[in-house]
Amino acid sequence: MDNRKHVEVCFAPGDYEYFKGKSEIVVVIDVLRATSAICAAFQNGIKSIIPVATIEEAREYQKKGYLVGAERKGQIVEGFDFGNSPYSYMKDELKGKEVVLSTTNGTKALSIVSDAPIVVVGALNNLDALCEWLAVQDKNVLCLCSGWQNKFNLEDTICAGAISDKLISTGKFKSDEDSSIAAKYLYLSAWKNPLGYLKSSSHRKRLKNLNLNEDIKYCLTPNKTNVIPILKNGKLVKL
Amino acid sequence: MDNRKHVEVCFAPGDYEYFKGKSEIVVVIDVLRATSAICAAFQNGIKSIIPVATIEEAREYQKKGYLVGAERKGQIVEGFDFGNSPYSYMKDELKGKEVVLSTTNGTKALSIVSDAPIVVVGALNNLDALCEWLAVQDKNVLCLCSGWQNKFNLEDTICAGAISDKLISTGKFKSDEDSSIAAKYLYLSAWKNPLGYLKSSSHRKRLKNLNLNEDIKYCLTPNKTNVIPILKNGKLVKL
Numbered sequence A, B: 001m002d003n004r005k006h007v008e009v010c011f012a013p014g015d016y017e018y019f020k021g022k023s024e025i026v027v028v029i030d031v032l033r034a035t036s037a038i039c040a041a042f043q044n045g046i047k048s049i050i051p052v053a054t055i056e057e058a059r060e061y062q063k064k065g066y067l068v069g070a071e072r073k074g075q076i077v078e079g080f081d082f083g084n085s086p087y088s089y090m091k092d093e094l095k096g097k098e099v100v101l102s103t104t105n106g107t108k109a110l111s112i113v114s115d116a117p118i119v120v121v122g123a124l125n126n127l128d129a130l131c132e133w134l135a136v137q138d139k140n141v142l143c144l145c146s147g148w149q150n151k152f153n154l155e156d157t158i159c160a161g162a163i164s165d166k167l168i169s170t171g172k173f174k175s176d177e178d179s180s181i182a183a184k185y186l187y188l189s190a191w192k193n194p195l196g197y198l199k200s201s202s203h204r205k206r207l208k209n210l211n212l213n214e215d216i217k218y219c220l221t222p223n224k225t226n227v228i229p230i231l232k233n234g235k236l237v238k239l
Helices: A013-018 A034-043 A055-063 A086-090 A106-112 A124-135 A154-168 A178-190 A194-200 A202-209 A213-219 B013-018 B034-043 B055-063 B086-090 B106-112 B124-135 B154-168 B178-190 B194-200 B202-209 B213-219
Strands: A005-010 A025-029 A048-051 A067-072 A098-102 A118-122 A141-145 A229-232 A235-238 B005-010 B025-029 B048-051 B067-072 B098-102 B118-122 B141-145 B229-232 B235-238
Touching: A005 A013, A005 A154, A005 A178, A013 A106, A013 B013, A025 A106, A025 A124, A025 A154, A034 A086, A034 A098, A034 A106, A034 A118, A034 A124, A034 A213, A034 A229, A034 A235, A048 A106, A055 A067, A055 A098, A086 A213, A118 A124, A118 A154, A124 A154, A124 A213, A141 A154, A154 A178, A154 A194, A154 B178, A178 A194, A178 B154, A178 B178, A202 A213, B005 B013, B005 B154, B005 B178, B013 B106, B025 B106, B025 B124, B025 B154, B034 B086, B034 B098, B034 B106, B034 B118, B034 B124, B034 B213, B034 B229, B034 B235, B048 B106, B055 B067, B055 B098, B086 B213, B118 B124, B118 B154, B124 B154, B124 B213, B141 B154, B154 B178, B154 B194, B178 B194, B202 B213
Parallel strands: A005 A141, A025 A118, A025 A141, A048 A098, A067 A098, B005 B141, B025 B118, B025 B141, B048 B098, B067 B098
Antiparallel strands: A048 A235, A118 A229, A229 A235, B048 B235, B118 B229, B229 B235
């Protein structure tokens, strides 16, 4: 009998309906840059992050006195203090604080999976720590890529493929979906040089045009932290 | 100035809305097995094929006396003469005939792109002939993968990646979307041994369980024909 758990990959939030309800753990991935920034924030000692899908919700929190970050199409939304650059979350003034965050893709993905039993945040930055934790949970895992405005993107898929490959290599997991198999293949061919591999990716070009090269390098560097952010009652906290 | 045309890849009909209206030519791909069967049919001298999305439409045509094929989930639908096996379309009795076809994924994909200026049918079976024709049209090309029940599948993506790679190598085309870049990478790593590469694919397993190995081998063999089926007034005919 095959007792292996599933690790599957969903390419974009719009496809989530086809995967919904089949996995106890959902890993939300937005490598450039929301989930990388969230990991950096917890590494830096932030207390909690409230992810919200819309700018309207973000403004409501702002009125109540919260520290609020908001990003759309790679840029800080006017009137907010920060966007989704990991470097924004490394400031001393954020230690121990609760902040609110709304981004183009990542926090939207977090909002649609809030019904899943366990939701954690994945990035290349916390890859090994996350995989070690996932490997001992004895639960089915879905990697949900945030994509770009509902479309497939390379960097999230490669991160999901890395998670799949690491879990499958424990012997305790398998993948059935073609999207999961493809993600693993893309990861295996990208891994030696992710920056080179992604140089032609659409989102990288978008960010490069915004002079965000340092952010890109940071976000594509594996294992900068051991933190695993987890969603508890609508708030991300450190596991 | 960059005068190159686009060749992009859409992974599944559900994503078509994000690509719609940007390409003059849409190539509909359903390697296992609808578009492979359609190519086989025209290679065998069929006159035309009317693709329909639903079984109800297929039954209406049947009542009017048409020859009608219908497949769902890999099997011939009860009451119809054939499904989407390429071998069904190689019979002498179909030469010169008009037939109606409804399949799980392929004819659905054909139905959603019927508004595009030019719609052609692609498969590994007609790969080189199709690419030679596309290369001289001086038009943007979208490869629409039929997928499996709206989800990504490997075989259609690899075929789309092959088309992209061949068009880009002419120097007259480029890809901007991450899905197109991924399709090309998947094609390049799969190409030496597509049967081996696809042995773990979900749809291949599905068909293997239905004893359709001969069909799979046929569909995964490149360049069995030079025909290019094209949609004209709701009917597929030979270009």
